[in-house]
Amino acid sequence: MTETTTGAAPRVGWIGAGRMGAAMAERLAKAGVDLAVWNRTAAKAAPLKKFGATVSETIAGLRDRDVVFTMVSTSEDLERVLLGEGGLLAGERCPAVVVDCSTVSTDASEALRRQCAERGVDFLAAPVSGNGKVVRAGALSIVVSGPEETYAKVAHLLGHIGASVTYVGEGDIARLVKIAHNLMLGVVTQTMAEITVLAEKGGVSRNAFLSFLNDSVMGSVFTRYKSPAFVNLDYTPTFTPILLRKDFDLGLAAARKLDVPMPVTAATAQLVQASVGSGRVEEDFAILLDLQAAASGITLKPEDVSVDDGLGAADEAARS
Template sequence: MDVSVLGLGQMGSAIAERLIGAGHDVSVWNRSKGRADDLVALGAFELDTPSEAWERSEVCVTMVADSPALAELALTPGGGLVHAASGRGRTLIDMSTVSVEVSRDVAAAAEAGGIRYLRAPVSGNPGVVRAGNLTVIASGEEAVFASVESLLRDIGPHVFHAGEAETARVIKLALNLMVAGTAELLAECVALAEAHDVRRDRLLEIVGASAVASPLVKYKIGPLLKDDYTSTFSARLMHKDLDMALDAAEAGKVPLPVTSLVLHLLERCMSTGLGELDFMALLVRLQREAGQDSV
């Protein structure tokens, strides 16, 4: 299939690699130049502008950092993806984590422009993508999903059609509040144990064999053993997602007290220079407050 991938951050690049490896004819674009070089070396074609995607591809996959970035890419008058006449009858798949409101705006504009639209946010990090373990949560018209399901499975094997409209957006935000909450509990587990001279390697070996050893916890054990907070998903981006989750909770009149607390703790990470580290910088914040800081 001819497919374009727009947005070549860590996740977008990994998705493009998977599609190239699966034999698709892949075109790529990124706002800042240079991010496409490795993908071009693998056989991708670099686009000059986003709207050029429709001239080369049946399907366009977007993976951008936040709601404003998607709005700019899709909705800019005269240059946005959903306004390009060459896109009529083609399919836009957005895999970013964005707000329900912005996604609705894109959906309405896509319908008006004759472009089929599928929301397909993901659960996993770039390593999970490359290992072939990504989870994709899609929502939109079932016929649209069916037409691109095999493409989505080439990106990640765990693919779900969750329902119509913005269902996938809400599920993704619900998943991420669990990720953030788990990270804070893991940070507190480590900080408490180390305050009583428990060796981290021994503690995490036991955690990894216990009832609380979720895939997320297991992914974080290796970096925690090395005090490595290189970002797979930054504290700043996690804060952005929790903020959107709380907006969705307000719209649904649902209190989320734990999520509100973790959002505040992430704000403290950001205010002390930890915002671009991995969201497990929640542990660094705790260590500093406890006088245990090793980073």
């Protein structure tokens, strides 16, 4: 395990135990890391106790930790837990390193990096690709930017959380990488919805079409993973339309700043907005399929068949 400058294993804090945060913290706890977790709703962090983690009643209780990870929903949430009243950096004592795994804007990340630097705290931007099930299957991907020497100190901790950890350079460029990733997530899902509805309206079952697609050169880990939701209309949320809209807003803002035309992304952004406007904001963003079907004059029904999401083998390996 990565050691501190005194030679001892680092004491780690974790802020944010939602669907993603809890699953990621669980992997650290299972790896034997000395872990303390805070969440606004303490009950969501309580299950981590059975894996050896402790639950902190306050964020201030994590200030004496060597490294603190954050996993929250928005830039405002991140600023609040770091700099707000009772925040991690609001006291005289601060952790040596903050590793933020949230998806926030580059501007917000840069501002918080400066605030950390003023307090002598190293800051790493480490957004992730995946969801709770992907985390538990040991298949999460992490992209990291910030001081390379700081990354080297915590790389082992990141390795406990994700199967793939990619260091991309100094500063906050990991934010742009993650936002670009999520733009593709939305565009591919919308395209997948369009071609699936096309096939179904032409008389092909969704299961048959997606089985063919996934076994072809056009299939991917993602199309296979999303197929059960498309076939059986199971919209249990992994990532909501609201969160996807946020990332499209961030991505298109970055494109304007860098003068990069993104016509396909811009068109998809309007369809993501339509999914939000439908009011189904607590479901998975795969509801793009339903919206495409409605626009095509058909009503979908669950096919009620077993569909492999491609994570089974990885999930079994993680459990063993």
